[in-house]
Amino acid sequence: MPDHVVTDPILTAEGIVVRFGDLTAVDRVDLAVQRGSIYGLLGPNGAGKTTLIRVLATLLKPDAGRATVAGIDVVEDPGLARTRLGLAGQFAAVDEYQTGRENVQMIGRLYRLSARESRQRTDDILERIGLVDAADRRVGTYSGGMRRRLDLAASLIGRPEVMFLDEPTTGIDPRSRVGIWDLVQDLVRGGTTVLLTTQYLEEADVLADRIGVIDHGRIITEGTADELKATMGGTIIEVEIDPAHRDEYETALAGVGEGETTFDEQRNLLRIPAREGAESLLAVGRALDRAELVPVDIETHKPTLDDVFLAVTDDTPSDDAPAPSDGQAPGRKARR
Amino acid sequence: MTTTTAPATSEPGSHIGLSEAFTDAMVITRRGIVRILRLPQLLVFATIQPVMFLLLFNFVFGGALGETLPPVANGEYINWLMPGLLVQIVTFGAGQTATGLTEDLSSGVIDRFRSLPMARSAVLAGRTLADLLRNAFVITLMLVVAVLIGFRWQASFAGFLGGVALALGFAFSLSWLMASLGLKIKNPEAVQSAIFIPVFPFVFASSVFVPTDTFPTWLQAFADHQPVTVVANAIRGLMLGVGALPAGQTVTGQVWLAVAWIVGLLAIFAPLAVRLYRRAVI
CATH class of the missing domain: 3.30.70.980 (YebC, transcriptional regulation domain)
Known part of the structure; x- marks a missing residue:
């Protein structure tokens, strides 16, 4: 890692290793993310981004290493860590047959809020993401961008200190993308720390305070967008x-x-x-x-981040990389 | 998937007590019920299909079979059919537990749930409970239709209620079996074919529709000992009396056997499903 000093790390990882059979999906990853910042993990498909997020969000136990969220060890005490983190995965995990409001309220209840508190916070959140008018419609009628915003916002009801966003804008149109970016920046202004993965250099450039470029499970370079460009x-x-x-x-x-x-x-x-x-x-x-x-x-x-990316990542396209390296079953990949 | 992740058997400091686990399960149960009520294909499958089976089987086979049935059926095929059909319907419907779970797995909903500070048991408990309520609703609906077309229990009302309870118990234990299958297979399309095909021999090579004594010996050997027949016989014994059972069987004996199947299935598949859920990495 560069000699960058993180004075108030709210998210840390030390030597995280995840293996799927013979494949090392995450290979000795270290991370330290400053409280209240946006950290961007940039890498091609199959680079290990999703697997790393799954470890940090307590969904997967690493084969080696340790990680903490808000000072809580995610392996030792995942139950407590979950009260401090929020996850929005690669797919908008919202129920199509429930309304937007019902979806958010349900997540609120599962974050242990009382029914009343859950209702109140849901109103705030729907307003914040501009879904007040659509709140009582079933999510099945929502556009892709609306679903993503709802998915992201649903986790906010638990007021997590760290939000993990796995490719928050993959598969949505450019205009909705800007809407998600605004939401993420708004989140950070409210004090949340965000770790997001992306394949889009522009996204990392616009959003992330620091960027780690990940390929074949390893963070190959890290720095601010300007620092990375300067290396070129x-x-x-x-x-x-x-x-x-x-x-x-x-x-x-x-x-x-x-x-x-x-x-x-x-x-x-x-x-x-x-x-x-x-x-x-x-x-x-x-x-x-x-x-x-x-x-x-x-x-x-x-130089753009594109140049950095092309210079530091392997030039063989990693689309052929085995699917499990990104934590996906082949069947799921086919559904995209 | 050959991940080396150890199942999170104990999670120190999970801070989740019984009452929290109960609340979580109720939240997920509610979600399951909303899903059934709002997805038209599920509601149709849950209501129209069983009623159609009931009417078709009764009016198509009833005339031919009525005379050949044991006297306790009172010459009415519906009296013989209804207790068996309860088992058929819950067996056919059980697959919904599996497909619902695989859909949640592939849509990322399970990942979201696993990242929340909720009880690990809630997703499965909520899903199986919602499916139990669905079954209770379907059975009630079928019984109303059955009574309208002439079904009458021949033994006691208590026996009738006991029969309904057995059908629900069997449905609940099948839900956990199906939950395990769904979590193991993971793919929604694959799980549907994996369930649909074995369900047919279990339902048809049984005493659900006709007594097994006309089956060829080899088939009878299977039919008499498989759980669908055991539970169907127990319900029939409770609703119609001992005359509905093959010679040598007693109502009490059949009920205990059915309860043993239900408890046995639960004892195997409930822990298995929970274990699979904990390591459901997709």
């Missing part, structure tokens, strides 16, 4: 090439720029992280000229 150098130079001559280009450009040059096979782009944009661009030009290579195109841009 100040500028990215993208050279579009004829892939038949990739080796010649790579030889010619070796040693130019800062850090590791990567190749995007889909778009035939060589990405070169560089500190000084103009100077490095000229250096690239001179190197190519010496080697008598004329690329299709050259562009420069400021």
Whole structure:
């Protein structure tokens, strides 16, 4: 981990390991999340994000390591930990045949609220998520975005100190996505700490105070969005090439720029992280000229989280990774 | 799934007492009842189908079979059929416990419940209790229709009530068996076919519709000893009297045997279902 100091960690993990048979889904993960912040776990499908959340939310016992929520060990005392945490999983786990209000009230009762308190808090929550008008309609009539908001808000009734959101915007339209983002930010303003997983770089960039990039069960890099971008150098130079001559280009450009040059096979782009944009661009030009290579195109841009992600994760798409690594049975995956 | 997760057998500091566990179970029971009332396909399955069975079997087979039945049936097939049909209906309906649970598993609802500070037993207790109430409702409805088309208990009213209680007890124990199956198989479609096929031989190769003494010997051997027949005979004995039972059986003996099946099924499948629920990782 970087030398970042978390002064008031409300969520911690030390050396968490989860194995499914031969597959290590979560591999010695450490975490420390500052109270009142949003931590984003960014990674491709099958990276171990869901499995890690399941451990932290007391659904799965790790094979090694320990984790605490609000100072409570989730393995030693899961019952107490559950009073302090809320979980909104990858699927909107709301009952279609109950109304929005009934769904939230039911969760309230299961958080041990009295019937009266549960009713009162439900009203507050429905107002907060803009579902007052739809509150007495069955959830079966809701749009995907409304269901997600309801699902997320249902857990809020227990006033959890830590909320786990597993891919809160996967599968919903862009406009509803912004609605969820607002809700998450609103939550944090109210003092809740959020750990969310996402495959969307933009989401992590907009929401997360700190980001951990996870792949093959390991957190490979961690920092704020700006820190992560800075590791890529100040500028990215993208050279579009004829892939038949990739080796010649790579030889010619070796040693130019800062850090590791990567190749995007889909778009035939060589990405070169560089500190000084103009100077490095000229250096690239001179190197190519010496080697008598004329690329299709050259562009420069400021690094995005995309670049970080592509640089640090394995470039083989992990969609083929065994399904259990994300804690899903194959049957469930097929239902998506 | 071959996870190495140890079942959370004891959870120190769960802080959940009996009264909390009861409240949680009631919340889930209510959820189950709302589900049955609001999903039209469930309500249809729960009400129209049993009544249809009752009417069809009675009017199609009644004429041909009425004369051949033991005298306690009073020449009316409905008197013979009704006690058996109670067992048939709860056996057919029991699969709903399994499908409901698998739906909750695949929709992530079980995950949500497991992340809440609620009693671990509540999801299963609530589900099976809601299904018991559904069965009580269906049985009441069937009995009303049966009385309208001529059913009369031939023994005592107490015997009649005892028979209904046995049917409900059997339904409850089957619910736990089905809960175990659902949690084991996990996939909603797979669980439906896994349940539907074995249910048929148990219901038809039994004394539900006709006495077993005309079956071929090999089939009779199975039919006489399987739980559907045992419970059907016990209910029939209670409602119609000892004359409805095969020679050598007593009402008390059959009732004890039926109770033993019910208790036995519960003793095996209730702990199994709870164990499977605790480690239901999907």
